[in-house]
Amino acid sequence: DAKTTQPPSMDCAEGRAANLPCNHSTISGNEYVYWYRQIHSQGPQYIIHGLKNNETNEMASLIITEDRKSSTLILPHATLRDTAVYYCIVRAYNNNDMRFGAGTRLTVKP
Amino acid sequence: EPEVTQTPSHQVTQMGQEVILRCVPISNHLYFYWYRQILGQKVEFLVSFYNNEISEKSEIFDDQFSVERPDGSNFTLKIRSTKLEDSAMYFCASSSVQETQYFGPGTRLLVL
Numbered sequence: 149d150a151k152t153t154q155p156p157s158m159d160c161a162e163g164r165a166a167n168l169p170c171n172h173s174t175i176s177g178n179e180y181v182y183w184y185r186q187i188h189s190q191g192p193q194y195i196i197h198g199l200k201n202n203e204t205n206e207m208a209s210l211i212i213t214e215d216r217k218s219s220t221l222i223l224p225h226a227t228l229r230d231t232a233v234y235y236c237i238v239r240a241y242n243n244n245d246m247r248f249g250a251g252t253r254l255t256v257k258p
Numbered sequence: 259e260p261e262v263t264q265t266p267s268h269q270v271t272q273m274g275q276e277v278i279l280r281c282v283p284i285s286n287h288l289y290f291y292w293y294r295q296i297l298g299q300k301v302e303f304l305v306s307f308y309n310n311e312i313s314e315k316s317e318i319f320d321d322q323f324s325v326e327r328p329d330g331s332n333f334t335l336k337i338r339s340t341k342l343e344d345s346a347m348y349f350c351a352s353s354s355v356q357e358t359q360y361f362g363p364g365t366r367l368l369v370l
Contacts, residue, residue, distance in 0.1 A: 182358075191262075191349050191361035192301060235301075242356045244291065244306035244314040 152236045157253045160230075166223040168252050170236030173217040179240050181212060183221045184248075185232040192235065192248070195221065226256045260284045262362035264350050270368045271340055279335045279365045281350030290333045291351040291359060292325065294318070301349065307333065340369045 153171040160166040172181065180199050184192040196203055196210045198219075203210045209222040223230055235251040263282045271277050283290050292304040305315040307325050322344075324336045333352075337344055345368050351359040 184361075186301070189295070189347055189364065189366070191351075191363045194358055194360055197358060244289070244356065245303040245316070246291075246293075246301075246351075246359055247303070248301035250300060 152238055152249055154234075154236055154249065154252045156250065157255070159255050159257055160223075160226045162228060162256050162258050163225055166221075166226040166230065166254055166256070168221040168223075168234050168236075168254065169218065170221070171218045172236070172238045175216050175238050176240070179238045181210065181216075181219050182237040182239055182246070183208070183210065184235045184237065184246075185230075186235070186251070187229075187232040192246075195234075226254075228256050228258065230254065231256045262350055262352055262360055264348075264362040264365050266365060267363065268366045268368075270370065273342060273369055274339050277337050277340055277367065279337075279348050279350075279367070281333045281335070281352075281362055282331050283333055283350065283352030284354075284360060285331070287352035287354050287360075289313075289353045289356060289359075290325075290327070291353075292335045293349045293351065293361075294346040295349065295364075296343075296346045304335075337367075340367075342369050345369045 182197040183195040186192045198210045212219045233251040233253050265280045290307040295301045303316050305319045306313045322338045326334050347364040349364045350362045353359045
């Protein structure tokens with residue numbers, strides 16, 4: 149699986165959009181981009197995933213660049229409860245192992 | 259919304275004792291996984307399980323560990339003789355196909 153690079157930490161004001169970047173320059177054509185988050189020591193929570201196209205669900209939007217070498221997770225209106233560690237994971241469809249890195253610690257401030 | 263559940267939420271055991279961590283995956287899921295997270299470290303893959311057998315395991319998953327699906331709903335992780343370094347959060351996950359994995363809340367294991 150391709151390796152990902154994320155900033156170790158970010159801050160965001162409550163109510164504003166949080167844009168979390170991820171670099172995955174060695175991504176292969178059959179690899180998806182997944183985003184999970186972990187609040188304190190709770191179980192990782194699935195947010196969104198995509199292959200090539202931008203995706204949106206009730207939690208977030210995922211923007212993948214045309215060359216697929218980077219992506220951005222957007223939380224449109226961050227709340228204090230969005231404070232968490234966010235993980236960007238690149239994974240082939242049939243790979244059993246979700247390889248979590250260190251992620252980005254997002255702190256939403258009032 | 260269906261979710262993965264795990265019991266117990268906390269387990270304290272003495273070194274050398276056997277522990278069994280239990281998970282109830284989402285009901286129509288076919289793929290099951292265990293991960294662990296040592297305090298302050300990354301979430302690490304241990305094992306995946308499909309069609310009643312291990313499909314993949316990491317080098318962490320040595321002979322001390324075993325997994326089982328004893329009935330139609332439970333999925334268990336057994337650590338045969340616990341060591342101090344087994345202290346960690348253990349997360350179970352499940353997926354319907356080899357795609358999105360949904361995680362449980364975890365079991366915090368403390369080995370004394």
